[in-house]
Amino acid sequence: xxxxSSVTLAVVLAIFMRSFQExxxxxxxxxxxxxxxxxxxxxxxxxxxxxxxxxxxxxNEQLIKTIKNIDxxxxxxxxxxxxxxxxxxxxxKGTMIMGVEPAKEDAMIGLKNKIVKGEYINANxxxxxxxxxxxxxxxxxxxxxxxxxxxxxWGQSAINAYPVKGIVKIPSPVLDKQVIFMPLLLAQSYFxxxxxxxxxxxxxxxxxxxxxxxxxxxxxxxxxxxxAMTWQKMTPELIQQIEGDKAGGIIMIAILYMIIAxxxxxxxxxxxxxxKREFAVMVSIGMQKKKLMLISFYETLMMNxxxxxxxxxxxxxxxxxxxxxxITLTGEMAESMEQFxxxxxxxxxxxxxxxxxxxxxxxxxxxxxxxxxLFSILKMNVIKSLRG
Amino acid sequence: xxTVIEIKNLQKTYTETAVEVKAVNGVSLIxxxxxxxxxxxxxxxxxxxxxxxxxxxxxPTSGQVIIxxxxxxxxxSRKIIDFRMKNIGFVFQAYNLIPVxxxxxxxxFIMQLQNKSKVERETRIAELFKxxxxxGKEDIRPSRLSGGQQQRVAVARALASKPKFILxxxxxxxxxxxxxSELLDIMRKLNEEENITFIFATHDQRVIDRARRVVYLEDGxxxxxxxxx
Ligand SMILES: Nc1ncnc2c1ncn2[C@@H]1O[C@H](COP(=O)(O)OP(=O)(O)O)[C@@H](O)[C@H]1O
Ligand SMILES: [Mg+2]
Numbered sequence: 001x002x003x004x005s006s007v008t009l010a011v012v013l014a015i016f017m018r019s020f021q022e023x024x025x026x027x028x029x030x031x032x033x034x035x036x037x038x039x040x041x042x043x044x045x046x047x048x049x050x051x052x053x054x055x056x057x058x059x060n061e062q063l064i065k066t067i068k069n070i071d072x073x074x075x076x077x078x079x080x081x082x083x084x085x086x087x088x089x090x091x092x093k094g095t096m097i098m099g100v101e102p103a104k105e106d107a108m109i110g111l112k113n114k115i116v117k118g119e120y121i122n123a124n125x126x127x128x129x130x131x132x133x134x135x136x137x138x139x140x141x142x143x144x145x146x147x148x149x150x151x152x153x154w155g156q157s158a159i160n161a162y163p164v165k166g167i168v169k170i171p172s173p174v175l176d177k178q179v180i181f182m183p184l185l186l187a188q189s190y191f192x193x194x195x196x197x198x199x200x201x202x203x204x205x206x207x208x209x210x211x212x213x214x215x216x217x218x219x220x221x222x223x224x225x226x227x228a229m230t231w232q233k234m235t236p237e238l239i240q241q242i243e244g245d246k247a248g249g250i251i252m253i254a255i256l257y258m259i260i261a262x263x264x265x266x267x268x269x270x271x272x273x274x275x276k277r278e279f280a281v282m283v284s285i286g287m288q289k290k291k292l293m294l295i296s297f298y299e300t301l302m303m304n305x306x307x308x309x310x311x312x313x314x315x316x317x318x319x320x321x322x323x324x325x326x327i328t329l330t331g332e333m334a335e336s337m338e339q340f341x342x343x344x345x346x347x348x349x350x351x352x353x354x355x356x357x358x359x360x361x362x363x364x365x366x367x368x369x370x371x372x373x374l375f376s377i378l379k380m381n382v383i384k385s386l387r388g
Numbered sequence: 389x390x391t392v393i394e395i396k397n398l399q400k401t402y403t404e405t406a407v408e409v410k411a412v413n414g415v416s417l418i419x420x421x422x423x424x425x426x427x428x429x430x431x432x433x434x435x436x437x438x439x440x441x442x443x444x445x446x447x448p449t450s451g452q453v454i455i456x457x458x459x460x461x462x463x464x465s466r467k468i469i470d471f472r473m474k475n476i477g478f479v480f481q482a483y484n485l486i487p488v489x490x491x492x493x494x495x496x497f498i499m500q501l502q503n504k505s506k507v508e509r510e511t512r513i514a515e516l517f518k519x520x521x522x523x524g525k526e527d528i529r530p531s532r533l534s535g536g537q538q539q540r541v542a543v544a545r546a547l548a549s550k551p552k553f554i555l556x557x558x559x560x561x562x563x564x565x566x567x568x569s570e571l572l573d574i575m576r577k578l579n580e581e582e583n584i585t586f587i588f589a590t591h592d593q594r595v596i597d598r599a600r601r602v603v604y605l606e607d608g609x610x611x612x613x614x615x616x617x
Binding site: 277287288 | 440443446469470472473476477486497501545549
């Protein structure tokens with residue numbers, strides 16, 4: 001019974017913890033950030049160090065073609081990003097203008113179904129959509145007109161007023177309070193930057209190819225003028241956090257497995273010591289040690305199996321619960337997550353592989369532990385053990 | 389009379405201890421079928437050691453234990469275990485029933501090792517439980533039986549496989565006088581009616597009184613071998 005419950009506990013702990021870690025922000029940030037910024041972007045060479053519109057570039061058909069020619073790459077999204085003041089009634093706020101290709105951008109980050117009011121923009125619209133937090137702050141609604149004031153290309157001033165076509169709810173509260181999306185063409189005219197973009201977002205399926213794609217682009221473009229960057233390079237602090245978190249997670253898991261191993265071995269050891277006399281009696285009245293070992297091994301195995309199955313059955317609902325009702329994070333990590341448009345919650349993942357892997361590891365641990373009684377029986381001194 | 393065990397100049401010296409202990413120091417004895425014998429002596433005189441040698445649980449330093457014409461100290465440990473299963477019944481001071489098994493399962497244990505059929509087992513156990521007066525306790529676990537009842541189950545276990553002889557080390561040491569006399573009655577009856585050979589190690593006067601042969605042991609040496617009937 002003790003053995004069964006210790007194995008059950010081991011399974012519950014291991015799977016639960018792994019499910020949390022797998023679901024943890026590290027991986028979420030990884031995918032979500034990658035999704036939002038694109039895994040690879042191409043900029044004008046100086047743009048990343050000094051993100052002003054003056055370091056933007058004019059769309060160059062040749063460059064786009066060269067990039068698209070690379071095998072893995074499905075296409076590119078053009079963005080023109082810069083800052084402006086937005087003003088409505090008595091409220092003024094610094095905002096981030098994102099000139100985007102509406103259809104492609106929707107395909108990439110799914111903006112359309114985040115619209116909470118009004119409609120999504122089309123490529124040739126002369127209107128904008130803005131984050132719900134920003135709309136609230138500016139006290140502006142769909143159909144109203146928003147005044148924008150900023151700096152255009154090469155010091156030209158950018159002033160204009162655009163009707164609000166829709167309000168979009170961005171998961172990141174920070175972004176939600178400052179982002180304005182407008183069609184790329186409109187942004188180019190607002191900033192007086194014909195055919196200008198700041199980022200070429202490279203679209204491809206498999207994030208595992210990020211490095212390769214970036215390298216492939218850099219190999220074919222004129223790197224004195226342009227530069228391809230992976231999202232990891234674009235957000236190094238975040239990467240550090242993720243890596244640190246992953247390393248911490250591995251240490252935690254190692255410690256957990258050690259505790260589990262000690263627990264399982266401890267109980268097996270105890271059980272064996274407790275039953276030594278019983279074993280000695282069996283051998284003295286005529287049971288072959290081999291047979292006893294077989295039975296003992298089978299017994300331990302069955303107990304472990306019951307423990308593991310019980311553990312899995314117990315864990316599924318717990319993991320499921322925390323998947324549906326994730327733990328909400330607070331503090332620095334939460335902030336940095338929100339900055340990247342990710343909700344600061346910690347759901348678990350209900351992943352068959354986690355169950356499988358951890359169950360296998362525990363089967364190995366208990367399997368090794370099951371060998372101890374066998375040695376104990378083999379080496380047993382019947383007379384000593386009988387005396388107990 | 390048929391000889392069941394013959395021991396010749398048996399010696400057992402424990403050397404792991406600081407001082408060498410000659411626990412059994414040159415014992416020669418013959419045990420015959422149908423004996424009811426007590427090996428008697430003060431604590432530490434070597435009774436348990438002698439019994440362990442008789443049962444092949446321990447190997448002698450020198451000398452022979454011949455059962456059925458075979459010197460069991462020459463057998464491999466595998467063969468000795470098999471030999472015990474087929475020929476020897478053990479009764480221990482601490483009963484040593486297997487706690488997770490019921491009374492009946494405990495008694496059947498050796499018969500199962502011997503692959504006896506279910507019918508055969510059932511008949512034998514029913515017969516034995518009746519003979520030793522614990523009918524109705526078949527499905528009870530040892531922890532819920534009294535000491536006397538547990539020891540009777542142990543006797544049933546020892547007898548179940550129809551061994552050549554029973555070795556019992558201080559079987560009454562943990563029992564009160566009622567349970568002791570009941571147990572002795574049962575064993576005497578089995579001895580008389582079924583000609584089962586019993587060899588006890590004991591310093592219990594009640595056992596000595598009921599024994600038909602008493603072997604006195606002192607410091608590993610036989611000092612007296614008394615046939616009472
Ligand atoms: N495993 C052992 N190692 C060393 N000495 C032992 C061992 N077993 C018994 N002895 C010693 O051998 C002597 C006889 O012991 P034992 O046969 O148990 O006597 P009894 O059963 O008559 O009390 C005692 O002196 C005891 O201390
Ligand atoms: Mg003794």
